Amino acid sequence: MSTVSMTVNGEAVCGKVESRTLLVQFLRENLGLTGTHVGCDTSQCGACVIHVNGKSVKSCTMLAIQADGADVTTIEGLANEAGLHPMQQAFMDNHGLQCGFCTPGMVMSALDIVNRSGHELDESTVRKELEGNICRCTGYHNIVKAVQAGAKAMGGS
């Protein structure tokens, strides 16, 4: 067992892990941050997307020990006392989810798109950039609308 320490959603955390402990396992099982989901466990579905040092990664395909010293943001780090993050609010307003299982990964990937491509996103850009996130309920239509609306709202705030 090794000790890892990292910053998760602004707080310093540490814990003991095996070498093979995945980052998503560490978040869910050691820290109790169960908003990050495990869908396929084979880096296809994107339910486990989080940000490590400001970039989106699939946390089922990274070891916890690789994130030693990193700055990690999960879905739990977005809302604050004032309310939901604009991207979360946009998913709610646009009915961008049904069962909700893929939503944390969708939101984290959406924020990565905004970081790289800005606040005015056309539909084809959003669809292309969400290739690594799978939703089995919605048919994506409202997710795309939500990402566009959320990006715009973030630019206005």
Added chain:
Amino acid sequence: MYEFNYRKVASVAAATEAMQQAEDGKFMAGGQTMLPTMKHRLASPSDLIDLGGVAELTGISVENENLIVGAMTTHAAVAASAEVQQAIPALARLAGNIGDPAVRNRGTLGGSIANHDPAADYPAAVIALGATVQTSKRAISAEEFFTGMFETALEDDEIVTSVSFPLPEAAAYMKFENPASRYAIVGVFVAKTGGEVRVGVTGATACAHRGLRLEAALGGELDAGGIDAVELPVEQMNSDIHASAEYRAHLVKVMTKRAVEACQ
């Protein structure tokens, strides 16, 4: 995944030493194939030597008419690099269409070619551009580097350090991708360099390779007129649930024509 010794190293020399000390070690670059392979228990190394902290393995530069990309440079970094977009725009586009954004933030050039998945994108570019793979021990030409399905010329303790791509006069990559995995069902990279036109093919057969029959039909020109008449060895093509051998042979020619047209 079976437990292993995790070894974080800060230099190529330390990585080599860690490998020599390990009973059955493996190097890990971005881990986007290594970790899924270990989860499936298709690999169970005693030691996993993580190259993620080796700063000397990252970076992009243009020197003496060559684009040099460090082995641990991520696909996202190659895709977004102004230097790559200027020097070999087809390579930047290729990198920007590997996997998905989260995978591109971790996956690396060195990891891709050292793994040599027969459907990976980079090997086609390395071959068509006549690149040289620099390792911790030597320089290996593209054609000698890829030796078979998931096989390369690398020795067990040899690390890819960078890849040097001669700047082409024109280049384009066309991929017919699997819509789920975004791996190439067939990918063809065409490059004209120093008056010679080379074709790199991935996804079609067990091993990324030069399309010599296609090159002969092109005859050093970016004119796809003779491609339809090329006869490809269907019996050497991969056949699986995604595409039959006959369909792959057809796709190789279609992707070649599209790549040649995109070069113009």
